[in-house]
Amino acid sequence: MAGLERLDDGSLKGLLEALLLVSDDSVSATDLAKATGAAPGDVASALAELSAEYADANRGFQLREVAGGWRLFTHPAFHDQVADYVLSWDQRRLSQAALETLAVIAYHQPVSREGVRAIRGVNSDGVIASLREKGLVREVGHDAEHGQAVLFGTTRAFLERFGLRSIRDLPPLEDFAPDEQSKQFIRERLSGRSLQSTLEEASDDIDDERDLLGDGDDDEDGEALAEAATPSDSAGGDTDDE
Secondary structure (H helix, E strand, O other): OOOOOOOOOOHHHHHHHHHOOOOOEOOOOOHHHHOOOOHHHHHHHHHHHOOOOOOHHHHOOEEEEOOOEEEEOOOHHHHHHHHHHHHHHHHHHHOHHHHHHHHHHHHOOEEHHHHHHHHHHHHHHHHHHHHHHOOEEEEEEEEHOOOOEEEEEHHHHHHHHHOOOOHHHOOOHHHHHOOOHHHHHHHHHHHHHHHHHHHHHHHHHHHHHHHOOOOOOOOOHHHHHHHHHOOOOOOHHHHHHO
């Protein structure tokens, strides 16, 4: 295609482009149909055609279907230049600690704070709080088997930010492993049985320490032992993404 198709005044495609430009979030074909007064099938076809036209013309923007809706994105080839241009970009960038925590939640959701700590090896409460403020993770329930601990999962905003239609589109972590040993390590870390075993072992260690001290009923001592049995983040390690 030599260039984008010229649209007639009042065309459905032109109206859809205008609506998508002013939308902060992805918009479903159904909602766009209501806004345009067109049939949902016609809207879905027009969106798919626009997406193909932009891709074929290699424009600086793309129309992609993510999180159950459609949204305009800048072309990945210009990511670095766009990042430098947008002054507030650094405020939205995630730290290494935040990315690690977000990955654990994304691949193992629903997961508790203790579950995240068991996998990362450090206390991640501060990072989880920051990710919640950014709208990337949310509370999705409680774990009845472990004192009604809060369980976390990712949000629609997470799907949109990473260009995913659903969690099923997450790439297998094993694809990034350099060798079979690393793949096995990943399988164990993401295994519910392995995670449960890790949590139970940590709990047993704390109970053993309490028995040795002969003061198993003291809650404050128990909390101190829990901290001693679990590695903690280095100073500021959980606030890199603030």
